[in-house]
Amino acid sequence: xxxxxxxxxxxxxxxxxxxxxxxxxxxxxxxxxxxxxxxxxxxxxxxxxxxxxxxxxxxxxxxxxxxxxxxxxxxxxxxxxxxxxxxxxxxxxxxxxxxxxxxxxxxxxxxxxxxxxxxxxxxxxxxxxxxxxxxxxxxxxxxxxxxxxxxxxxxxxxxxxxxxxxxxxxxxxxxxxxxxxxxxxxxxxxxxxxxxxxxxxxxxxxxxxxxxxxxxxxxxxxxxxxxxxxxxxxx
Numbered sequence: 001x002x003x004x005x006x007x008x009x010x011x012x013x014x015x016x017x018x019x020x021x022x023x024x025x026x027x028x029x030x031x032x033x034x035x036x037x038x039x040x041x042x043x044x045x046x047x048x049x050x051x052x053x054x055x056x057x058x059x060x061x062x063x064x065x066x067x068x069x070x071x072x073x074x075x076x077x078x079x080x081x082x083x084x085x086x087x088x089x090x091x092x093x094x095x096x097x098x099x100x101x102x103x104x105x106x107x108x109x110x111x112x113x114x115x116x117x118x119x120x121x122x123x124x125x126x127x128x129x130x131x132x133x134x135x136x137x138x139x140x141x142x143x144x145x146x147x148x149x150x151x152x153x154x155x156x157x158x159x160x161x162x163x164x165x166x167x168x169x170x171x172x173x174x175x176x177x178x179x180x181x182x183x184x185x186x187x188x189x190x191x192x193x194x195x196x197x198x199x200x201x202x203x204x205x206x207x208x209x210x211x212x213x214x215x216x217x218x219x220x221x222x223x224x225x226x227x228x229x230x231x232x233x234x235x
Contacts (some may be wrong), residue, residue, distance in 0.1 A: 002054075006195045009053045016045055021106040028113055035114045039087040046084060055197040056187050060089060062204035065178060070139045073178045074166055074221060075202070076229050077148035078156060078185030085184075085202055086146060094138045096131060096147040096165070117145075119165075131165065132172045139173060149221060156185040156233055159226050166221065167214050176207035179221060181228030201232050 024038045047058045058081075067073070068091065075082055086093055096117045102108035111118070117134045120127045138145055147169065150160030170177055181203045187196045205228055208220055 002197070003194065005054050006193050009049060009195055010193045012049050012053060013046060016049065017042070020045075021110070024110075025106075028109060032113060032115055033092065035110060036087075036092055039084070039114075043084045043086075043088040047088065050081075050195070054195040056195060056200060057198075058085060058200045058202070060202055060204075065204040065206055066090075067144055067178055069144075070142045070175075071144045071178055072135075072169055072173060072175050073144055073146045073180060074149045074225070075146060075180035076182045076225050077150050077153050077160070078182060079153060079188040079190050081184045081188050081200065082148070082153075082182060082202075090144045090146075092141070092143045094143045094145050096135075096145070128165065128168055132168055135169055135173060139175075145169070149225075153185070153190040155190065156183060157230065159222065162218060162222050167218055170210070170212075170217055171214065174210050176210050177217075177221065178207045179205040179225045179228075181205060181225055181232060183229065183232035186233060198234075203228055203232065 020038075020042045024035070027035045027038055050056045050058065066089065073086075073090075075086070083095065094114070094116055095111075096119055097111060099118050099120045102111065102118055115138070117131055117138065119131050135145055147166055149162045149166040151163040151165070152160075154160040166177070182201060184200045184202070187198050187200050189196075205224055208217065208224070212220070
């Protein structure tokens, strides 16, 4: 039964997503904010389908720590849900994403319209400087900037390899960082299509203040995210 439900959700996910990307295509001609706000509806429907079909509830915790204006957010990354769930909650989110994703039809067009920050991982120092410059521009627009500090998905319970991008943004923007813990990978594995019933939690944690030394900041960030994420795992 779980396998059938998982297959049904995958089908519903793609049917709804294709319908939605076609429906909102006229927004390419409108203001940027219209595009970003349209993703909220897409995300909420996907999470509603997840609960209805797979018996997986998505729960948001730590709302007292959620930013409303310009902010730097560092979520734990375990599955694709980590990305689109944030569209449902943040007023004007901006993701840092890799260049390769821009070749995907519709996704790439919409991401550019929404002024997401595109990073060429092969660019090294040049790419890092470009990312910081664009991040400052997004902050001027009062947006919530999200970067996965691990750079890629990790399995639940496995500490990721935290990359230098988050440290560069933390130093150059000189703002607090909002860590986000999750157990999403338990119920939405990073590989395969099986969806496991239960409660997916996204927990915003106490922000890390600005001005710390790089090594201290990275230690606190990893410790805070990994410890909180471990607590969300089943016993």
